[in-house]
Amino acid sequence: MERRQLEYFVAIVEHGGFTHAARALHVAQPSLSRAITKLEQELGVELFHRVGRNVVLSSAGEVLADRARLVLRDLDAMHAAARSIGEGVVGRVDVAATSSSALEPVTSIIAELHDHHPGVVVSTSAALAAAEVIAMVVQGRCEVGVCGNAERPTGRGLVAHHLRDEEFLLVVPPGGIPGAGTTVTPDQLRGMRFVVMQPATAVRALFDRLAATVGDMTIAAEVGDRSVVLPMVLKGIGAGLMPDGWAGLAQRAGADVYRFSPPERLPQWLVYRRGQLTAATQAFIDTTLARAR
Incomplete structure (x- = not known):
């Protein structure tokens, strides 16, 4: 063969x-x-x-x-290991991530990795939900995954490290919520219109849970691409629920951002398979875990 x-x-x-x-x-x-x-x-x-x-x-x-796929990954690992002896850490690492995780922490990880290992190239693959990230890693389509999931991800030979608790925020059109401070309670969402993601995402699951509890929360638009949620919010179509990685971008764009009281959080995980890893993959994992610590 x-x-x-x-x-x-x-x-x-x-x-x-x-x-x-x-x-x-x-x-x-x-x-x-x-x-x-x-x-x-x-x-x-x-x-x-x-x-x-x-x-x-x-x-x-x-x-x-x-x-x-796994055999090809192992062959790449052997080749990268041989090259790293003379050139330092070099090679490519394929990372699967949901869109919120790709924004943060993956963007910061890549920036830090570039400073210490400029010979490493990171290729990211977008996933709609955590289950898709996990499947891409288990199947060998990507070496590493970063995603938010309520439970520790499991799978065939899968390793999972808790990175942090991602916090969800309420983002509303400029002008904000009259009388609100820096936080809102779920009851304050009653009567509001929302731009929401399609089902199967963590943000949509949060909206559905809040809507079932609070009631009278209307869907103004349902989108498949998270990147259009903020522009729709800024156009006044409705409010949005976003992970904390979007907070700075939303505020700079002119939206008003509120934390929930009590906070709405979701554990964020780094996942990869047990076994032989390329030097580039190991460098990505080490950088990610160092930032988490």
Whole structure:
């Protein structure tokens, strides 16, 4: 078995077929097909079911997909370890993060990592919810994940470190809430309109819980991209619930920001798989844990 065969196989899985994978890899499709056929012969199993011009992963292919990603990660780790002997810590680390975690702490981690290890490149992959972050790490699509989750994340060989408790804030259009100080109670949300995220996100779960408790909280707009919540708030469409990483940006943009009393918090986690890590991944983890301490 050759590395090239595994790279071709993973590319077909990731891109949804031979044609798109060949285009992404800049190889001829017949060469790609021959490599996969040879791999299937060596393994003695069929990795794809051919359905017309499309392909669907077989049960054996589903098992191999995660393993192939991990093998490629291990090979990258060996290569990076050899390079680091002469060049210091170098390489790339793929990080999965929800949008709030990508803003903070991931942005600060990258800045600090760049100061100490300029040879490390961080590539971030966006996830809608913590479950997606965890799946990306377990499947080997990313080496590290950062997300907010009420419970300690678990999975096959997964390591999880608590980083901090992320605090949720109320962000409202300029002019604020008459008579409010720096904090608000849930009862003060009654009668307000909100710009909310789609279901399955931590922020939406908070809104649904508050709405069920307080009552008379109206959804003015539901969005799939967290980055448009603040512009909608500033346009006066409604208030928004945001993680504390957005506080500075919201205030500089002119919105009014309030903390909840009592505070609304969610544990934030660093997750990665047990086993061989690249020097770049280890540097990211060490930097993250040092900041948390």
